[in-house]
Amino acid sequence: MRKFIKGVLNLREHRNVAVTGIAGGGKTVFLTSLISHLMEFGQGNFHVGRGVDITDFREIPRREKWPPFFAHSAYREDLARGRWPEKSTDCSEYVCRFRRSDWMLHTQGMSFFDFPGERTADAAIAAFSDYEQWSGHVLSHFERHHDYAAAAGPYLDYVRGHEISRDRLLHLYRETLAGLILNYKPLVTPSTFLLDQQGVPADPGTVQEIAAERIAGTAENRQFAPLPEKVCRENPGLAREMSVEFRIYRKKVALPVFEKISRAGSLVVLVDIPSLLAGGVGRYNDNRQILLDLFEILRPSSDLGTLLLRYLRFWRRSLSRVAFVAAKADLVHPMDVENRRLIGLLKMMTRRTAEMLPQVKCEWFVCSACHSTFPVPGVRRLKGRIARGNPEREFKEYSVPELPEAWPENWAPGDYPFFRVYPDAPENYLIPPRHMGLDRVFEFISG
Numbered sequence: 001m002r003k004f005i006k007g008v009l010n011l012r013e014h015r016n017v018a019v020t021g022i023a024g025g026g027k028t029v030f031l032t033s034l035i036s037h038l039m040e041f042g043q044g045n046f047h048v049g050r051g052v053d054i055t056d057f058r059e060i061p062r063r064e065k066w067p068p069f070f071a072h073s074a075y076r077e078d079l080a081r082g083r084w085p086e087k088s089t090d091c092s093e094y095v096c097r098f099r100r101s102d103w104m105l106h107t108q109g110m111s112f113f114d115f116p117g118e119r120t121a122d123a124a125i126a127a128f129s130d131y132e133q134w135s136g137h138v139l140s141h142f143e144r145h146h147d148y149a150a151a152a153g154p155y156l157d158y159v160r161g162h163e164i165s166r167d168r169l170l171h172l173y174r175e176t177l178a179g180l181i182l183n184y185k186p187l188v189t190p191s192t193f194l195l196d197q198q199g200v201p202a203d204p205g206t207v208q209e210i211a212a213e214r215i216a217g218t219a220e221n222r223q224f225a226p227l228p229e230k231v232c233r234e235n236p237g238l239a240r241e242m243s244v245e246f247r248i249y250r251k252k253v254a255l256p257v258f259e260k261i262s263r264a265g266s267l268v269v270l271v272d273i274p275s276l277l278a279g280g281v282g283r284y285n286d287n288r289q290i291l292l293d294l295f296e297i298l299r300p301s302s303d304l305g306t307l308l309l310r311y312l313r314f315w316r317r318s319l320s321r322v323a324f325v326a327a328k329a330d331l332v333h334p335m336d337v338e339n340r341r342l343i344g345l346l347k348m349m350t351r352r353t354a355e356m357l358p359q360v361k362c363e364w365f366v367c368s369a370c371h372s373t374f375p376v377p378g379v380r381r382l383k384g385r386i387a388r389g390n391p392e393r394e395f396k397e398y399s400v401p402e403l404p405e406a407w408p409e410n411w412a413p414g415d416y417p418f419f420r421v422y423p424d425a426p427e428n429y430l431i432p433p434r435h436m437g438l439d440r441v442f443e444f445i446s447g
């Protein structure tokens with residue numbers, strides 16, 4: 001009814017969409033392919049509703065300076081040339097408008113927000129406005145998971161001691177973060193340690209080299225680390241200093257990203273299940289914790305929600321839909337899509353997260369935004385331009401592991417060897433990349 005009235009009054013409908021997921025999860029490729037399909041509607045196997053037509057697609061220039069423009073045509077060119085877009089080093093947004101034949105007189109506007117996945121690790125910094133609460137949250141995550149012992153053990157031992165020096169504390173915390181990076185654990189926070197504010201990532205190296213190179217904050221003299229309550233009580237000066245740096249970081253780096261996400265009407269949560277299986281249980285636990293932290297922000301009563309309500313007069317909870325998406329589904333054998341193992345693993349991992357927002361409509365999808373493999377029928381093998389040992393980038397057949405029916409209790413990196421492939425996209429821009437399930441996700445997030 002509301003849409004009909006809007007249609008008769010020729011009002012415009014605008015939907016803000018935020019695409020989230022850890023670094024390398026597929027956000028930029030997802031958006032590049034989706035925008036190509038909307039732009040060249042009808043040229044790719046992309047269907048909306050019952051024969052809905054999308055016409056008059058227009059890119060809308062951005063008025064605001066931040067975030068910068070999402071460079072769709074450059075990323076589309078990358079795919080056409082057989083390479084993946086570069087990893088994102090800054091936030092960006094794409095705004096467009098188009099007509100839908102199922103919406104009588106009005107047009108649909110959509111904004112798509114993309115950002116560097118490293119920043120998802122700062123969700124807890126946005127969720128907790130209080131430094132000690134944040135400290136407790138991060139330290140308990142380290143303490144809860146035995147596979148953190150190696151990376152965080154020395155730090156946890158140090159903060160259990162009595163003599164705490166600022167420089168030693170920050171040094172040991174930087175070594176902890178360096179250890180997480182080397183173990184492919186995405187929960188590196190503050191995330192500027194991994195990707196700084198200029199978008200420069202950490203160089204490869206030893207724990208000591210990375211810890212010496214990088215900073216845990218916004219500047220050399222603006223660093224912070226989590227402290228247990230007892231240490232805060234015994235070292236009030238140090239705790240005060242850490243709390244000040246925490247708040248500066250929260251304002252400068254974390255809140256701009258998460259404010260944008262929490263203003264979205266639709267959220268796409270990309271989960272890269274092949275890389276979680278390939279990366280081991282630690283990577284899975286981290287990704288899950290990051291999702292829980294992110295949804296903590298989106299809870300009506302969260303600190304951020306209350307903050308936004310207080311400071312942004314016009315702000316109101318606008319999130320109405322969340323699409324959980326098992327991305328890069330073309331890296332899994334279609335047998336494990338048909339037998340619903342892939343979507344099963346996605347639902348198991350995200351069910352609790354979805355329950356945190358009972359007022360929001362959630363759906364689960366399997367998707368490959370740039371489908372770059374072909375199945376070998378009857379056997380668990382795929383054909384693709386496998387990235388390993390294939391300088392000519394030829395199509396090769398290779399084996400893929402069977403998906404487990406449920407998440408195993410424990411597994412190590414390498415137990416599920418999934419491989420990266422080069423993109424297989426038309427060089428002709430008129431024809432969007434091959435996809436699977438992208439149109440279903442679009443239908444849901446634009447609904």
Ligand SMILES: Nc1nc2c(ncn2[C@@H]2O[C@H](COP(=O)(O)OP(=O)(O)OP(=O)(O)O)[C@@H](O)[C@H]2O)c(=O)[nH]1
Pocket residue numbers: 021022023024025026027028029030084085086087088089115116117118327328329330331367368369370371372420421
């Ligand atoms: N096979 C396949 N690989 C994909 C697909 N989408 C992404 N990838 C792979 O995932 C990598 C990361 O994709 P991006 O879209 O850059 O990931 P992102 O989430 O934007 O990463 P950050 O910018 O680092 O946060 C790519 O370089 C590809 O190797 C897909 O649909 N199919």
Ligand SMILES: [Mg+2]
Pocket residue numbers: 027028029086087088114115116117
């Ligand atoms: Mg990206």
